[in-house]
Amino acid sequence: MKTVEGGVCAAKGFTASGIHCGIRKSRTKRDLALIFSEKPASCAAVYTTNLVKGAPLEVTKSHISDGIAQAVICNSGNANTCNSDGIEVAEKMCDLLANELMIKASDVVVASTGVIGQKMDITPIKNGIPRLVSELSPYGNENAAEGIMTTDTVKKELAVSFEIDGKSCTIGGMAKGSGMIHPNMATMLVFITTDAAISPKMLKKALSTDIANTFNMVSVDGDTSTNDMVTVLANGMAGNRLIDSDGPDFDAFMQALNTITVSLCRMIAGDGEGASKLLECKVTGAADKQTAKTVAKSVICSSLLKAAMFGADANWGRVLCAIGYSGADVDVNKIDVAFRSNQGTIEVCKNGAGVDFSEEKAKDILLQKEIDILVELNSGKEEATAWGCDLTYDYVKINGDYRT
């Protein structure tokens, strides 16, 4: 497997574009993105479990019930959620785009991100769609990745090539994250494209299996959004034998998909609202997988630990505290904790009690941009990883006055 350029345009047959159409006030911020597949593609998606669901999600769900899609449209600046005319507006977005692309409206995936509960005016989107379509290009991936950003500070995209059945395949993705990030069975907005040939059923299986260990293990602030969605489009243009059952081909696809999703998870967590650091909690030695996951996620979600990491304070008691209230059945007297970064590793807790360590070395390690929190439960062989970020002044600043 190797990394390639091109994001969502890297796979054969995909083009993309991103423009400023006027939903967001700032003219320098793109607010409308499009991904288009030359051929209708297998499509799978997972959605937020929040009972309050964005209107675009309902529309997308109905459109891809046949497992097929050909285009994705996504706006930023307004979530089109909790609006009485939300479904109507989302359907209209699909109709307008389908008309311009000369495809079926039911082959359009639609998504929105931004403020909840403000009416979304279709006018700027309607006026923007002809330009959005005319700008479609195999190099449009960066513009598209920009078009879905809200408080994100960096574009999030990548692609890798891999082999299935002797054929070179490519898979690429883009994401938006930042705040209201604590996905549950689905996630923020992530769009993945691949030219691998895979049936809708197996694509669904691949995605559902993967997210349990990737996007569902990310938390920026514990708030599960109303508009989370991950979609994968697979147009089969790589020419591999269709993957329609388990086996080595499916495994190769799963591995490539996982490479994309784990990287996007790290990008989303590291660019969490206000974040100055990416935190990765790796739990090992768990009696079962669920225990490992519960512990990892609880640690990554602790506001107190997040603030300590911001301050580069090796306050490991907060790691133990978060494990203790996680609900996981663990023997606290067996837990070891260490902090790790590119400056080295330092053990701070052994068998549930503190060990003497150099505060100076700990500070050096914790002052880096990527911190691993290593938790060894010494009770079995299962492990899990969760991703998060530190809690900073900027998180408060960004969210103290988001709407204005």
Add this chain to the structure above:
Amino acid sequence: MKTVEGGVCAAKGFTASGIHCGIRKSRTKRDLALIFSEKPASCAAVYTTNLVKGAPLEVTKSHISDGIAQAVICNSGNANTCNSDGIEVAEKMCDLLANELMIKASDVVVASTGVIGQKMDITPIKNGIPRLVSELSPYGNENAAEGIMTTDTVKKELAVSFEIDGKSCTIGGMAKGSGMIHPNMATMLVFITTDAAISPKMLKKALSTDIANTFNMVSVDGDTSTNDMVTVLANGMAGNRLIDSDGPDFDAFMQALNTITVSLCRMIAGDGEGASKLLECKVTGAADKQTAKTVAKSVICSSLLKAAMFGADANWGRVLCAIGYSGADVDVNKIDVAFRSNQGTIEVCKNGAGVDFSEEKAKDILLQKEIDILVELNSGKEEATAWGCDLTYDYVKINGDYRT
């Protein structure tokens, strides 16, 4: 029922004291507190559900297994948790105190609060106990309330008098809160004293029933501490007929207890770490009690909503979002939301969708120190209240470097 002076010393037969013994570096901060009852008292306590439990909790649990206690000792500055010699140190505190007071060590309740995982030196406590005991006074309640503070900015105490069986009874309490506040079946450190005569069994019942709707509905930061504990001492000196079963006397006691606990909840939430505002979420119209509680607590715990309240931003979409991911089974299309303070009430959401409202009026309301978030589910008659605070720069500041 009427409010009276004296905190934990208000009830007959109780004295208290608080000194600086040297656990905390700053000489101006008291770090050791004592409450003493002239007569052995009925005692009930509830503890954190965190698997990592402070050593003092284990010792207290064993000491009050007979339902009787006569003194409470509590230090701040060190939680005596995750230390290999924790139990030994906590037992020693009780022994030294019992010796000085000439009571049984098994009638001492012990508590500690502060940093987790640092060895606690018994020396300053040993040296301080004679002075602590010599300073016991019916006016020592304020010093005791100060002695248990960590990052709390204000003392938290109150007392009320009430009647049982024609006899005037008094109940008073003190608390420490601030950070790592998200109690679960128990809570931060709260000490309540009363001269009402009530059996240990009924006292336990009163406390367990009460906390489900009071302390367990408070959250500052979602972190359930390792050292949470609420204890009540009832020494019977009011001379009322012993409450040893359900009935009007028990109800009167419950009502007085609830007055104390609700006030302490508001004090703890309003003085949450870095807080500039007290938030109270009142959920009405729920189909069942658990739904009301789940919804209220989810709203009060949302980092995004807490940051919006800090910024006086009427971002009600975050209220709906938090209800949607709470896990409660609600019909989101029936939900009404309003914000209320001493500047009035403003409705912002009706039937799950936004209504036009004056941003100026909303700002006026949200700029106050105490904000009510009113959620009407329109699905039944049950209700619940939860208490929290806003998320501010100061929370990050306080917790970014707590240990130094």
